[in-house]
Each structure stands twice: as structure tokens, then as C-alpha cells.
Amino acid sequence: MIAPLKISYSTLPFCEWSPEDKQAWVAAKTPGNVLDGSGPAASWSAFTQEKVELTVGRFLKWLLVERHVNVPVVPSNIGEATLLAYLDFLRVRVSPVSVHTYFKDLLSYCRVAWPNVDRSVLCTMERNLRWKAVPSRNKSSKIVAVCDLLNLGRDLQNEGLALIETRPIHGALLVRDGFAISFLALRPLRIRAFGSLQIGQHIKQVGDAWRIHIPPELSKTKQHWEGPFPEILRADLEFYLNVGRSILLTYQSQKTTAQERKTACSELWVGRSVQVMPYKELGEVIAKRTREKFAVRIGPHFFRDCAATYVATHSGEDVGVTKSILGHSTLRSSERHYNQARQNDAAKKYFDAMGFGVANANAYKRRSRR
Secondary structure (H helix, E strand, O other): OOOOOHHHHOOOOHHHOOHHHHHHHHHHHOOOOOOOOOOOOOOOOHHHHHHHHHHHHHHHHHHHHOOOOOOOOHHHHOOHHHHHHHHHHHHOOOOHHHHHHHHHHHHHHHHHHOOOOOOHHHHHHHHHHHHHOOOOOOHHHHOOOHHHHHHHHHHHHHHHHHHOOOOHHHHHHHHHHHHHHHHHHHOOOOHHHHOOOEEOOOEEEEOOEEEEEEOHHHOOOOOOEEEEOOHHHHHHHHHHHHHHHHHHHHOOOOOOOOOOOOEOOOEOOEOHHHEEOOHHHHHHHHHHHHHHHHOOOOOHHHHHHHHHHHHHHHOHHHOOHHHHHHOOOOHHHHHHHHOOOOOOOOOOOHHHHHHHHHHHOOOOOOOOOO
């Protein structure tokens, strides 16, 4: 694969867009009322708006650098010749799935920002690319058993516990990372929701049990999701809250950060210097820990593949449970995106199977917490 040219592959910041595209995009995102109406993109989530904006910025930067357009404007550059050249540029740099995503987002932008512009060529290319968007990577080779993810989390917590007295910050970070991995293995939430959890709001104690509440604004499906916190991780949660997180909230790091962040208060995930840990940074930490252990990068979103595969392999008669586990609106979404299993030959549900595996295998190492 040809290495991308950084200057042409990066995105053009919104502040450097043409006045026409700026005005069109702002209008598309502007919420309104019953009299003047809202922009067609006003109902999109902030994440979707940001993603589309980055995609459009990438296209504009390519026009500026590769096509030498002095002031690139999207509606003037979506003809057949230009789009075919952009397609050739992308194909040697990113996967077929990513190529389709870029064209899909560009089409979405044109629909809401330039509804009266001819999009026929872009529509045809997006549709054809959709059918050819076959993942270039073999996901099945990266599937890790959920028990192994749990074990990794527990091992990191044990390692951190041993360092709490002598190296409190380092030990607390290991406890945090280990707990995050174990938690995500049993509740594979999308990383934006997972990284945005707040104590007392999204994760709260009800009686003797803990529960998880994901509001619509943190859900991709825009639906409220609620479920019990895994009981087998209750001690891990309480240890992290009472010890690991408390240390991170107390100790100030001597290192200066390039970007000032909000001071952590009720946020579950705390970084250095008592600051809120951004969900993207949490995701990178999880991916780094898994790569160190399994020699393959397993990002937070791939935990969902592992969970769906575990269900299909160990709970074939109840594969529908993946819909609830993954927070999908339909079972079809779970099967289409995440199920890497070759056969469905088990008879227990996901958490029943996990409970059996944890209770009967030495894989999940228990320890008492004080």
C-alpha cells in the first residue's frame, strides 16, 4: 500500500473553508423553531456532525493540494472527473470500507448543505462503492475470548494493587486500565458512551447493586439503554472508586499537559493531574494494553465483535441476546456487523456462559478487596 501524502491526506480546518461552504454548513446545523424550522443536520449528533465535517475538510484539502484549486468549494467539484480522481487517490491509501465512508459522508453533507446541487454522480458512486465495501482485514484472526480479556483486566489490577504503596500514581493507572478492560469485556458499550460515564448519573448504586444508564444523547441509536452492572465486577468497581480513582483525584502530576482539560468531578474515568480522561484517550489506552498482551491491537469497538462472537459460539440458541448486549436497534445489525463466529453450537446465554466460565475455570483470578 502506498503511504499517504500527509499534506494532502489531512483535513482542511473549518476556519479555512470557503465562505460558501462555511455558510451552507452552519445553516445546515442550525437548530430552529416551529416558525423558521431547523437545519437538516441539526438533529445529527455532535459526533456525526464532527465526522462529516472532517470528511468534507479532507476532500477540500485534497482539492487544494492535489487539484490546485485555490478556493475549493464542494458543489463546484463533484463532477465525474474530479470524483474519479479522488477515488483513485483514496483507493491506494485506505480500505474499501473507508473509501465508501468518505463518499457517504460527502454525499450526506451535500444533501443537507447543498440540496439543490446535482448529486447524481456522487449518489451513483456511493451506491456502487457500498456494494464493494468489503473489509480488507480478517477480523476473525483478532477475536479474543472474553475470558482472556477479563483475565488481562484482572492481571493489570493485581499489578497495580502491588504498586499502590510504593508508586501510587502508576499503580492507580494500572488499576484503572485493568478495570476498564474487564468492564468493557462484559459490557461492550460504544467508547463514546463508555468514556463519558459519570458516577451517580450513568452508573449508580441502587440498593446493594449497581446499574448502568445510557441516555439517548450518548447512544448511537438515540435510545435509552439500561442494564445491571456485572455483579462479578462489583468488587473491582468499588476498589477502583475507593482506591484507584481516589488516588488519581488526589495526586497532582508534575508534567504539564499540552491542552488544559476539565477537572474531574463525577466522571468515572480520571487521567493525570485530576483531569477528565477523554474517551478517545481511554480507547487508545485500552488498545495499547491489549496489544502488549495479545500482540494485536484490540480497540474498544472490537470488544463488541468479541462479545457477539462469544454469544454465537457459546449461546447459539439465544443469539438474540446480542441485540441487548451491543445496544443495537435490531438483531440484524448485530449479525451483520459483529458476528465472526463460524458456528452456533452452545446452549447458554452470554452472561450465563461467562458466569460458568468464570466460576469453573482458573482463568478469572479472584482476589479479596479490602
